[in-house]
Amino acid sequence: MNTIKAAVFASGTGSNFQALIEQADLPCEIVLLVCDRPNAPVIDKAKQKGIAVHIFNPKDYQSKGEYEKELVSELKRYQIEWLFLAGYMRLVGRDLLEAYSERILNIHPSLLPDFPGLDAIGQALEAGVSETGVTVHYVDAGMDTGPIIMQETVRILEEDTSESLAERIHTIEHRLYVQAIKHVIKGVQ
Numbered sequence: 001m002n003t004i005k006a007a008v009f010a011s012g013t014g015s016n017f018q019a020l021i022e023q024a025d026l027p028c029e030i031v032l033l034v035c036d037r038p039n040a041p042v043i044d045k046a047k048q049k050g051i052a053v054h055i056f057n058p059k060d061y062q063s064k065g066e067y068e069k070e071l072v073s074e075l076k077r078y079q080i081e082w083l084f085l086a087g088y089m090r091l092v093g094r095d096l097l098e099a100y101s102e103r104i105l106n107i108h109p110s111l112l113p114d115f116p117g118l119d120a121i122g123q124a125l126e127a128g129v130s131e132t133g134v135t136v137h138y139v140d141a142g143m144d145t146g147p148i149i150m151q152e153t154v155r156i157l158e159e160d161t162s163e164s165l166a167e168r169i170h171t172i173e174h175r176l177y178v179q180a181i182k183h184v185i186k187g188v189q
């Protein structure tokens with residue numbers, strides 16, 4: 001049984017969340033899903049696997065500090081050491097960054113620093129570039145700006161639509177996130 005505990009932060013479909021929880025040899029145990037959208041499909045995926053879910057609505061709080069302080073105490077209650085962002089669509093604030101310094105990873109569907117922020121796949125298609133990719137990086141206070149851990153390139157085909165490109169990118173994401181998590185956890189052991 002793994003003893004290092006981790007949480008995934010996700011607000012959408014949750015294909016990366018699913019890939020992580022189904023990975024048999026991950027060097028940590030995903031014990032909590034944190035979700036800021038009460039209707040997100042990822043919540044059902046967690047429930048089906050019996051993984052605890054912390055759902056919050058940022059609109060119910062006065063400030064980021066207020067909900068992040070609550071989050072930090074919840075994460076500590078589960079003895080969580082690592083946070084993996086996978087489609088958590090908001091900037092991480094000071095409280096989480098201080099509590100989990102160099103322990104927060106994010107996955108982004110482009111070769112950062114190109115195409116940060118929303119709809120990175122659409123941005124790449126719009127720009128007409130011949131390749132894009134996937135990046136796993138440490139999270140800092142900026143938008144997709146933290147130190148890069150791993151990247152993998154994906155060629156853009158002439159016939160690609162955003163759906164076909166997203167499908168290839170997701171397949172790589174599911175593998176690359178696992179690789180990056182293994183790499184960083186091994187690095188601090």
Ligand code: GRF
Pocket residue numbers: 010012013014015016017085086087088107108109173
């Ligand atoms: C992924 O493309 C990830 O790179 C980005 O958000 C998307 C989440 O997809 N940060 P899913 O919900 O894991 O399917």
